[in-house]
Amino acid sequence: MSNTSQPDDAGPHVDGSDEGRLRSVVVTYEGAADRRTLYPPDATDVERLTHWLTADADAFQHLDEMR
Template identity: 50%
Template sequence: MSANSTAGDAAHTTVPAPDYALDAVTVTQERGPDRCTVYPTDADEETRLTTWLSLDADATCDLATMR
């Protein structure tokens, strides 16, 4: 499926790349799954506490293999 294809009556819209970069860190847990946290690279410490996304590390995949 190309970026300009349609699904039913709705056209696929290409979203421009964001103008910020993200960083990720994986933390090994003693109990439970390892956790990967993604946050804005240029965020100050206060923003890092509120602007982030965490997920189980085994739910991630290598970007190069997905391209």
């Protein structure tokens, strides 16, 4: 069983200022590592099947924490 969180950057509107940004969603699993998926905010449903990157959620760090 898994649970899916809402994207970290809520809001469906994408404009020119979002260029280079990615959306993020975490899927939690019982008895397994949570997984975070990054994908382009303007990707169509079909593109989201192939234009993504997924890894264990704890492999990601907030940029502000790394500065």
